[in-house]
Amino acid sequence: MEHELIKTKKALQKAIDGNHITAALEVMTELARFKVTQDLLKKTDIGRVLGRLRSHQDVKVSQRAKGIVKKWKEDMTSHTKTPPSVSSSPSPSPNTPQTPLANNKPRTMKADDVVFATTGVTVRDKTVELMYNGLARDNFSDSDLLLRRAKEIEVVIYNTHGAVNDGYKGKVRSLSSNLRTNPGLRESAVSGELGIKKLCTMSVQDMASEESKARDRQLADEALFKARGAESAHAETDMFVCGKCKQRKCTYFQMQTRSADEPMTTFVTCVNCGNRWKFC
Known part of the structure; x- marks a missing residue:
């Protein structure tokens, strides 16, 4: 299983690096079928890869990654649950770092029974x-x-x-x-x-997830369409093809959004479905 998991991880990384979203989602569907253990996660490093994808700018990718991580947590939780035994085994020391996800509670320092030397403050x-x-x-x-x-x-x-x-x-x-x-x-x-x-040293903007940044960009674009579209002259054309409904009936307007020596930005709205996009 370790070899298969590593092979699948490489396929996922290749798909993500190439921005092949459909291929990445297919690979993630395969990943969801694996039943992992803590040892497998350490050896393959797949947990870190999926962890990063939970904040991917593509909503489908981030949601799929979150679902797989949740499933694996549940799998490991059920795996670590054992029926009560009459045999007496020494309980772990409270100072010993605990195995992650040994129960279904949110991980915190208190839940992990972690103790550390005080700073004095x-x-x-x-x-x-x-x-x-x-x-x-x-x-x-x-x-x-x-x-x-x-x-x-x-x-x-x-x-x-x-x-x-x-x-x-x-x-x-x-x-x-x-x-x-x-x-x-x-x-x-x-x-x-x-x-x-x-x-x-990162700013709040730098620390935002890709998903959050993409959402902010979308909101900014929509606000710009509404704010500028009302006061700018619209022209109807069939020069553009809507990427959503594939129709050509569109309206557009242009405005300078960057420095004066840069081309103007064209804002297009599909009359048929209302889809909006822009290009320079």
């Missing part, structure tokens, strides 16, 4: 916990790795601001929020693909 200790909880959300990584990353983030934020001040607290709030809501961001931070120093 209550607010800084709370920051480590917040960063851990953000990184651990739907993550397959071991607790010791998550704790190491959380402590690295806190140290960088503290060293950047020099004290627990408003700048420190604002950065902590921003990072905590974005780590919770952006799967790709936290997967990259945990894996080391995104350096901790770079993570801590």
Whole structure:
């Protein structure tokens, strides 16, 4: 199974890199049929790949990735559930990092029974916990790795601001929020693909998921159509083919949206179905 999973992972990466969405969705359908274990996730690194795809700009890809991760979590949860036994076995030490997803509760520092050496400052200790909880959300990584990353983030934020001040607290709030809501961001931070120093200097816009960025761009385009379309002269033409309904009956207008030496942007609306698009 390990060989098949690695082969499927490579096929998925190839499809995503080539922006072949249909092929990627087909490969992800195959992935959903696998029953994975924690050991398989570590050996194949497929969890990190899917984790990043949960924030892909294509909604179908992100939703499919989220569904597979959820299914695998449920599979591993059911696999780890064993009937009560009369045999007495030593319970794990509370200081030992726990195996991820051993139960169906949201992963947090408390749920993972993670303990760490205090920084001596209550607010800084709370920051480590917040960063851990953000990184651990739907993550397959071991607790010791998550704790190491959380402590690295806190140290960088503290060293950047020099004290627990408003700048420190604002950065902590921003990072905590974005780590919770952006799967790709936290997967990259945990894996080391995104350096901790770079993570801590990213703006709110930089930390937004691809899905969120695509949604913002769409809303901005729609607002521009409405705001400028009402005051700009529209012309009807059959020069353009609607990508949605394939009809040619369209209206359009042009305006300068970039620098003066750049071409004008053409905004087109399909009269038949209302589809809108633009090009330069």
